[in-house]
Each structure stands twice: as structure tokens, then as C-alpha cells.
Amino acid sequence: MNYVINRVIYLLAVFVIAVSGIFVLVNNMPGDPAYGLAVSIAQQRNMQIEQALEIARSMMGIDPDESLLTRYGKFMSNLLKGNLGYSAFYNTSVNDIISKSLPWTIFVISLATLLSFVVGIFLGALAAQKRGTVIEWIISTVSSIIQAIPPFILAVLILFVFSVTLRLLPLGGAYPVDVEPSFSFEFIYKMFLHALGPMLATAIPQMASWTLAMRGNTSQVMEEDFIRFAEIRGLRDSVIAKKYIRNNAVLPLVASLAIGVGYMLGGHTLVESIFNYPGIGFYFGKAIAVRDFGLLTGLFTLIVIGVIAATFIADFVYSLIDPRVKLK
Amino acid sequence: MTKESLTNFYHDYIHPLFRNKKSLIGLIILLMYILMATVGASVVPLNMNSNFAERYQKPSLKHPFGTDYFGVDIFQQIVHGSRAVISLTLLASFLAVLIGTIVGVARGYLEGIAGKIIDVIIMVFLVIPSFPALLILSAIFMDKDLNVLQIALLVAIWLWAPLAKQISAQVLSIKTRDFIEASKILNMPLRYILFNDIVKLLIPYIFINFVMQIKGAMEFSVGLMFLGLAKFDPTHWGIMLNYALYQAGALYTTQGFHYLFFVILNIVLLIYGGILLSQGIEEIFNPRVRGNE
């Protein structure tokens, strides 16, 4: 119990420092928040930028005289009430944007994580067991090469191949506008189709790292004394492989699984922008581009909360499933 | 260091690298690029004059990688761009490893409140999403006319934390081992314990991490070029990639395919070299992982 309290205080300190740091960083960012809006007004309404800027400024209701400290105070007190702030560019609360976008990100990320984890574990274990064979060589070489491809290049290639050239996947969006969200087969099918591109772009690099990590862990576990002992005891190979090796090799990975999900929340920006997928990553990219400081701080805060929660859960889960680790 | 310890170092750490197939190939790839970055520019001339009529020429003897959207030789650009890419990447990885090691070792060694504070600092850098934070930081420093070292430092700030966490865990576990206890009983100075015992055990670990950071640093450096943190450099691979993908739309034309292909090939090959080397090192110093070769 003492441990839990300690842990909570520690994470709370991390949270406050991280969020305050982000707040200062974001608010020191150069650039005019009204400019992005002004450009769109000018283009749409056929006017000179100068005039559009004035309109944009009054639309956004920006008060440039407010001090950083006042804004920080406001932000923190709002945060205590569960209010992540206001987006000037979208003219709505950050909570509203998150409630509309976070489900999509979670949808894609959880699909991608599960897929990559299951396949990665399988391939990694396979590679470790087939040591020295062509199978191992292929699995590890392909995984290493995939790891070497920056994820955004992979995303562009996937989009181009599947959506543009082969036209198997739709171009952007979470579901078509003429299909009403419901439990109909059509809606769910279309929703999956739309999520497939960003999902693959997220899952493939993940899969490669799970594979390599699992292969490493499995090889390591296979050398452990208790495996030797089991072999001496004459247990069947398949039993050893499943019960002893695989379970013990997977355990450490489960802990990184939760943390990985947290990180992906932040790293999903490029993928969602490339696929034009309406998750929080998309808004993140947009917020940076148009200097929407309110939205930016809010989304950062959300991700920090997500990562901290994931870390906490990971510690906890790990201590539950691994008898060797005891909560101090 | 004495001559003897140098030979020892060679035998312990360098020689095995040539024996392992993966690390050997990785080394060759990396050396090739380092060579390209150091002497390449003086051997291969660079002619950036655009020649719109000769754009998108297929690879040939005259143009080993073909020509780009401007009709400029791609190979020349890759060679001249390698210096900026590799220096920033290596410098950033080095700094990240340096910071990560120092903070990690310090955390592993310090007890009580000081240790807790370092814990919190590491964690803060872990929970802040790094790439967006880097973008913002770069925007803040954009008009400051930074040199390579400063840019590398900006990149490294967002790379060191995971390493520091791992190292602190390693140190904590090493610390409890018998021989460290023994050095303590023998009343050896703290400095000695730190460097001779712990760091020695960590060297392979740090080495692996240094190479692995190349991937992250490379991705960041390419990303930064998009944003114009540094002076625009048309031969930087990140810029070339941006040109090929977005400005010239090379994906959407059959004749522009090689443009994109060679830029991506070089980026991927460089990172792949790093990954191979790190895998090799891991196999050498952590024999349990070693595959049958």
C-alpha cells in the first residue's frame, strides 16, 4: 500500500512537471495563431491577407496582453475540473475535439498493437526455435529491414500502393459520409476498411520490433537453468516450448506493451496526417501547423496522462503476472 | 591509457566485431557512408544547375542513380548530402548516449531524495511525446542560427531518456553483485568503483545503444530538415525525400520512380547498417542471443 502511495506521488510530480514544461514550451512558440485561419479566409473569401488577419484575430478572440502566468493559472484550474482548454482554430473545446477523435485513434492503435503483438510473438518464437534455418534468417532479416524504414515512408508507400494504385482501400476518413454510424454490417465493414491503412502503417514497424524482441527473449530463456532442468526431466519439447519458454519470454514484453500503447498516442501524428484519419494525431499535426496553442497544450496533456497511466498499469500488471517481481 | 590496455581493448571489443558476420556487414555499410561523408565530396563533383529537359533520366554510367526532377544527378547529391546527414545523426546519437549514460549511472548510484529527483526527471522526458516536442523546440530556436552541435543537442534531448532508464536499472542490479560489495569493503574510492567496475560492464550495452540511436537520430534529422531548423541544404537527404515525394510527386509518375527509390534506399541502408552492427554487438557480448552461424 505504501508502495502505491509512493508511486502515485511520484507520477503526480512527473505529471505536473511535464505539463508545466509543455505549457511553457508551447506558449513560447513563435508564430501567429490567427495566420492559419486568415489564409483560409483570404482564399475562400477572395480578400487580401491583411484584412483576413484582422477578421481572424477578432474571430478567435485572442487577448495578447494576458500574461503567461495568468494563462498558466487558468489552464491549471481548468485542468483540475477536467477541462483541457479551448481550441481557437476549431472554435470549440479541446474536450469536444478529443471526444470525437480519440475513439478513432484508440481503435486503430489497439487493433495495430494486438495484431503486431500476436504476429510478432509468433514469428519471434518461431525464429528462435528454428535457429540456424532459412526461416530464422528470413524472419530476422525482413524484420531488421522493416525496422530500418522510417515509419512515415512506410505509411506513404502503403497509402500509395493500396489506396491509389490498387484502389483496395478508401482514401482517407474513418467512414463514408453517406453511411450512418450504426451496428449495421455495412458500417462496421466500411469502418474497418478505412482503418486498415493507418493500422498497417502502425502495425508493421511494431511487428518487426516485437519479432526481434521475442526472438531475443526466447533465445535467452532457452539457456536458463529451469529449461535445462525440464529437458532433463524428460518433458516433451512442445510442452517445454509452450509452457516454459514462450510464457517466460512473453512476460517482459507484456510490460512494454502497455507503455508502447502510450507512446503510440504521441507518435501517431504523421501516420494519421498521411492517411487523413480523424484521430488525435491528425489534430496534433494541425495544431502545430496553425499554432493553435490551446489545442496543442490540451493534446500534449492528454498524451502525457495516457503514457503515465500506461506506465502505472504496466508496473502493476507486471507485478501481478510475474511472481518474481514483488511490489516493494 | 597504457599500450597494454589499448591492446586489451582491441581484443575485447574491436576484434570480435570483425568475427561476427552481422557486425562485419554493418561496419562495412557504416564505413562506406562515413567515407562518403568525409572524402566523397572532394572526389565527386557537384553540379546543381537544373536542366529541365534532362529530368528523370534513368540510371546510367553517366548518372549512376539517374537524374531528379531538376535534371540534376542524384548520386552527386547523395554524396554531398551525406556529410550533413551523417554528422548530425552521429553527433546526436553520441550526445544522447552520453547524457543517457551519465544520468543513468548517476541515478543508479545515488540513493534517497537525489535519486528520486533524477527518476522524476527521466520520467518527465519519457512521458512527453518526443517528436512533437522536438518540432516545437525547433520552432522556438528557429531564428537563432544554430550550428550542428547545437542542433544535435536539441535532437539528443529527446533521445536520452529511455537509455538513462535502462542504464539506471542495469547499474542498480550490478550494484548488488558481490564484487562491487567487495570493492566497497576494500575501501576503494567511489570514483574507482564507478568507472572501473560498473562502466566496464556497461560498455557493450552503451555501444549497442549508440548504434541503435542512429535510427532515431536519423529520423529526427530528416524530420527537422522538413521544418527548416537548419539552413536549407538541397542535398540533405531529408530535403531530397521531401522534394521527391511532395514537390515532384515522384510516386505518381513512372519515370520518377528511381528518384524516390535511391533516396529511400540510402536512408534505409544507413539505418540498416546501424541495426546490423548493433545486432552483431549484442550477439558478441550477450552470447545467449547468438544464433548458430
Next chain:
Amino acid sequence: MLLKKWVALLMVVLFMVSVFAGCGGGQPKQEGPQQTEQGKPEEDKPGGASQDNKQAGELRLAADWPYPFHGNPFGAGGIGGAWWFAYEPFAYYIPKTGEYIPRLAESWDVDGNKVTVHLRKDAKFSDGEPFTSKDVVNTVNFIQAIWQWPYEIEAVEAADDYTVVFTLRSTSFLHTLLTDGGIASLAPAHVYGDFSEAAKEVAELGRQIYYKQVEGQEIPEDMKSEYDEKANKLREQINAFAPFNKLGKLPVVGAFAPVKVTQSEMALEANKYHWTYSQMKIHRVIFKKWSSNEFVWASLISGEVDAAHPSMPKDVVDQLSTLNPNLKIVTVSDLSDIALVFNFRRPLFKDVNLRKAIAHILEKDKVRDVSVWQANSYGEYAHGILKSMEEQWVEQDTLQKLTKYTADVAAAEKILLDAGYKKQGNTWYQPNGQPVAFTLSVYGPHNDWVLAAREVVQQLNNFGFKVEMQIIPEGMRDQVMRGGDYDAAIEFGSAWWGFPHPLTGYQRLYNGDVSKITEFPAKEKYSTPWGELSPYDLTLELQENLRNDEARAKEIIQQLIYITNEYLPVIPLYEKVLPIYYNDGHRIEGWPAVEDAVWSLAPGGIERIYNLLIGTGKLAPAAK
């Protein structure tokens, strides 16, 4: 064992996530006739006959809009690309013919500063309410209250139900008054009635403060604070009101109203009460999110979008035409040019000889080829009149007087040597011994500008200047340019947006956006064949004489042409064009011929063309 567990877990999570996403990501449920009407046919399984039916009479375009969609035209982002479909100006103006096409106005009379607009009597909102002068007055009050624009309108009165009288501060605002989509129909009185009084009050106060400010008078503190308080209150109320959220629909006077919006798509339905409804063959418009140019390229290839205007490299266009033979292109002037602009805060660029030399060094057509291959070439002049408008405005007589800036290295060298510059080795040095070195800044997200900048840098370096290129990061353009934090840059030079007239372009150069970033000394006098003249004074005079004394206006324009060409406040590189790509015969047919003047309506609101073509019954579902 373990694997099976994971599979089971996967199924559970998938199910839960889809429930979660289905509820959270969807639109707020709206009840209304349109919903049920359109809901029906779509429950049919896609494919076969029903698919074709569904696509009949549907136009698909690419645009941007804020999401979550607030449907509040006064809020940030407004209603995005639906703007010209949902709101109508008094008239459309076709730059190529100089013709006004009446929309909400039947006609108008101008008498000094008074403009009387006679409204059309058959205009109705999409909820069936008639459109009257009350709505116009209400809208003007609202936009003045919330946007603090346009204070050029001093007063607006409804003479009767279909007559509105405007009192303007300056007649140069007339064109904007007639053609801006925001002035006439944004705030229907029957929707925004509750806030009309407050809006009127705030607008009135705002005007008073503005006029005092312009006349250099002190503004009383209590007036300011009263204004701030009332304006903020109104803004909050309007933001909270947002009809699309409150009423579930957006009553608009335009031909189409947004009915369903997601982050990636927007559906608009025809306004049954629109005066062109009976002629429409297309009753539905779908917008795809314009997230990036590449995205639009892809949508054009696959035929998912019927028309769009992204900039595209030549090879990509060639490729697209082979992949999709239906794709046609028309290019129209964007009414702007891309120019090399100088920062006159830097002593280097104060020397007109250097600017002239640069004008001779640059091979502008080469720049155009790599940047926007479809753009109009500027030829040898730099006179600030858009190429496509040259014949109309530049007199032959004037042209004789102008320096021709042919790409000629020898000429450039001669100018520099005469001015005391020296070339040592490969580098040119200024008379003061410093090398001719500067950076060229360019805004990164504008692909074509970056390409142009790269070529310009290359050409200048080949000549022997030391030029480096710097990318201005996304979101930073205004700050860098306005702050004067650059040496030279690629920017819009002359732009005739708004009122397509030389006055607009020269105002930009000498008393507007461009002069603010370059700080070109426009108030100084420059020697011309007409004597010593200041371009700043000339633009002011031109604005005054525009309608009163046409002969004098013509003369001033010739003088400005001369000054601009000889003193080079900017060096124009090429006239920007909008390439419009459309899929002819795939889903839609009936596109006008390439030379049709209607295309010139595109800059600053391409949707007006589509709207016009649908309303006249020209665009129709393709016969298969």
C-alpha cells in the same frame, strides 16, 4: 494456448472498440426531414443499380472545413468550403469580361457614396422563409459586430422589403460590397433574431471607435471598455448558438446547405427554395477533405473527386491523363504573381542597380518551368500589371519607355561594374568591399515557391553572388515576413484579389501587404518622364479618381507602371495560374469549353463556378 487467449482477447477488444468508436465518432443525432429522406436509400447494400442511382446528380469536390463542425459562419473556420454554396453575394464578377452576374441583387444604383441595392424577390432560405432586406441589414450588423469588418459601410438601411441603401466611406469598396459572400446573407433575421439588437449596438459602437481611430482622435476609456464587454458577450452567445448544433440544420439562402459533416467528408443538399432549383440537375454535393495536394491527386486519378485545383508537376499531370483519360485541365489566372521580394531594411537592396542586375540575371522561364509549368510567363517586364491583364492596361506608348529585362548576364555585369561592384574570383563584391551575399527565404508548405526559390538561388550563385536558401516553417510566414526577418524572399507580388484592377495590385506594392513586408520607400519621389513622383501618393490619387476621372486614372496607372518597372520594388517571376482539373463524363458532364470566360471566376472562390454551372443546368449526371 497463449495464442488462443490472445485471439479471444482481440475479438473482445475489437467489439468494444467498434461500439466505442461508433458512438463517439458519429455526428450528434439530428432530426429533420433531410435526415430521414436521405437515410432510406443508403441502407440498401451498395452495388448494381442502387449505386448508380445514388450517384446520379452528385458532384464530388475537395475542400477543407473545421471539424468538429460548428456550422457557425462567424466562428473560426466558418463553414469551410461550403461557403459559396451556402451564402450568396449580391453578384458574381467575371474578371475576363468585366461582367457582373446578379445573384441576390437584381440591380443597383450608385449615387456618390450611396449605393441602393434592389434585391431579387424570388430568393428564399432553405427552410422556406423569404429573403428580404431585413436579412441584409442584420448580416451587416453581425459581421461588423463580430469581425469588426467592413467599417467601410457607414450605414445600412432597409428602404422597403426588397431595397437596401448603403452609405459607404469610400466608393472603392463598391466592388467588395457587391461580390463578397459574407455581406448579404450570413445572418438570417429569423434565425439570429434574438441577437439582432445586441449586434446592432456593438456594430454601432465599433464603427464609432474605428472612425475616431482613423481620424486620430482619442478614444474614451469607458467607450472602449463598454465595447469590449458587449462585443465579448455577443461573441460568446453566438458561439454557443451555432445553428447547426442547435437546430440541426443551417438555413441558408444559397443553392446548397450542409446536412452531414464528418472530419473527412461533407454532404450538401440542394435548397429546394433556391431560385435556380428548377433548373438544377445536380442535387447533392460531396466534399472530400483537402488534406494535402497528393491526396487530391490521388482522388482525381481514382475519379473520387470530379473537380479540383491542386498544383501538380508536369510529369504527374502526364501520368494522370494516361491513368484517367476523362481528366481535363483548364488553367486560369489566379490574379496574382509570384515574385522575388527584397527587404529594404537591408542596405544591400537599397541599390537599384543590384536589383536591376538581378532582373537581368534571372531566367524567369526556367524558374517557371521547375516551379509551376503551367504559369504565365512574364516576358521581359516587371511593371506590376498581371500578364493576363497587360493588353488591357499597359499602353503601347508606355511600353516603349520601359527597360526590357532580358535574361542577359553581360548586361547584368555591365550594370554592376558601372555601379562600382567588382568581381574577384567567382564572387561579386559590393562597392564597400563586402561580398554580395544574402539568404533567400521561402515558405516551406508552398511547394511551388520552394521549387522556384531553389532555381533562383542556383541562378544567382552561378552568376557569382553568395545566396543561401532558408525555409520558413509552417505557421511562421507572417511573423518572419512582417517582422522583416529575411533578406530576400519568394512571395506574392502583385495580387488583384478582391477588386481585379491595377489599383489593387499597386496598393499592395506601395501601401499594403507587400510594402509592409518589404518597407520599400514608396513615399520617396522617383524620377519619371512625368516628373518626380511618389508611388504612394499616386495610389492614393488613383483610388480617389477611380470613378470620377477615368482619364486621370489611366494616366496614373501608366506612371505607376513606369515606376514599378524601373525601380523594381519586387521582381515578378511568373503569373500564378490555377490549374483546374475535372473529370468529364465520369460522373458529371456538361463542363464548359476551356476558353469560356466563366472559368476566370475561379480565384478566391472556385465553388462559385460549380454553383453557377449547376444553377444554369449545365452540369448534369453523365449519361452512361
